[in-house]
Amino acid sequence: MINLSKSLNVTNISWDINKEPNPCLWKGVGFKSPSNSSVIQISLSWVSLSSSDFLPPVCQIESLHILDVSGNHLSKIPSGFLSDCGKLDGLKLLNFSYNNLEGSLPVFVGFAGLEFLDLSHNRLSGAIDLELDGLVGLRSLNLSLNNFTGSVPTRLGKSKVMKELQLSMNKFHGIIPVDIVGYHNLTLIDFSANNISGSVPDRIGELSKLEVLILSSNSLSGEIPQSLSNITSLTRFAANSNKFNGPIPAGIAKHLRNLDLSYNTLSGSIPSDLLSPLNLQTVDLSNNRLNGSIPAALSQSLVRLRLGSNSLDDVIPTAAIAELKRLTYLELENNTLTGLISPELGYCQSLALLNLAQNQLSGSLPMELGKLSHL
Template sequence: MPHQDNIWRPSFLSPIGSFTVGDSVMKNDMTAAVVARKLLISKDNILLSKWSDKLVVKDSLALNVQSIPTHLGKSKVLEELELSVNIFDGSIPIQIVGYQNLTLIDLSGNQLSGIVLDGIGDLAKLEVLILLANRLSDRIPQSISSITSLWRFAANSNNFSGSIPGGIAKHLKNLDLSYNNLSGLIPSHLLSLSNLQTLDLSNNRLEGQIPPVLSPSLVMLRLGNNLLDGVILLTRKTAKLTWHTGQNLTNMNLQGNKLSGSIPASIASMDSLMELQLGENQLSGDIPRMPMSLQIALNLSSNHF
């Protein structure tokens, strides 16, 4: 293959002999997406493959083998690891940490179990980490909070337990930990982080009161189906004005908790709010005027109005 073309044509050993992915060719620094389901061999947890060109900048593999291979190309150049929606089982191999240039890891929709090792925090260039829809358990590693480049972390629909690590979202824009077994209090500063835009902690066992300060950057807040109690009292960072901080919120779901008291009248000033879910709580009192922006859903069912 002429080097001047900067073309990567990956070849694999397969049950039917040597297999070259001729339909997945990208040039220069573009991502080469290789889909070779059921044609790849994993031996001793190593993917049997060879490179036909040394100039490889980004790789993105979609595989169909039983366990995550620990050798996936050249560790110094691999930037994107896409292994979603397969039948991988077992644990996440610590060898992944050796791929220090990774910016994206997507292991969603598999049957992975066990813990997420603290070493994941050593991936200093990681921007997106998606672990949703597996069987991962134990605590969410504190080391994730040390990845300054990480802006999206999705670990929903697993079996994680324990408390939410403090500082986990200090660099994140999007955090989804819904549908786990997390318990304890919501970290006091979690909702007030200026970088956070979407937060989903629904369907856990979180308790205590909702932290009273919301960041103006929040667009979506989902805390439904937990054990949260107390009154709804959300204030802006700079002034004690109930609910005024949520000027950019479009979706708020606090349904299925133990919230009591009344709905603050100042909710009417949340001009961007399109969906409000407050059903299945213990709210009472007069129902205030709602924002004119509501158009998706308003749910106040199963309260004490």
């Protein structure tokens, strides 16, 4: 710790052996227990660090479990740090997010105990091949918001224990590799805001522990896989702003809380059971080519329902909507809905936004809408 303090020259972190001779009291230093002074955590986040010279001395702390240097101005990870800290089997978490790291992804050799690696919000670039393949225990990888190119990486630790994979806001292209289903423990996949194309592998339904799947803002096409309805743990599915076509698979929202399929070219009618699952809170199907009527079977948990800019017709199922006490946003604009605007909408006391514009509704505007105090 003394060597480390000498290599740090930061005004807003006071690691001064003369002012405070006990490192246990230094800000950002964590110890195993009050009776055990082994350093297990170094947290130097958001302290305006610009030089990486302090990093190699960190590796002299053999008991280290956690290193967090996020939110600084670091432009590189020294090779000495990678070679020396790779020998620390107890190191579990590395957080270099929100820095200015440039160049290609470093090769991680060793790091046998590393479980969490966060390199998001940097300027790293190039393709990813085998740089992370040696990380046998990696469970969480966040490479979001960089400039990575090439295909979606699948060599992410030989033991395939990955649970969270975040690759959003890069320049990855090509298809979603079917090899991804080999990571059976995945609970979170975020591939949003890349240039990924092709169809979603039907075998994605084999990821039985998946809880969140975000594919938004890519160039994905084809039909949405029916196999997603087999994932009983899936609570959020976002595939908006792609080129998906064909019908919405029946049963896809069976276990969901949040569903976003907006801005695609989906067609056909809305499945009669799509909006009814008990836990369903938000649904966005706007800006597609859906037709037919709005299903009357609606979840009591719905907070937001967006069905605008489609070709939906028939009357609004107002009696069912009136039962939705939590409904805050109801957006049905730019369809061909007919009939009256029912006074029963006045029972939706939580409504903050009601958009019925550009339809073929008729009759008078019910005065009961004036009772909606949050509108």
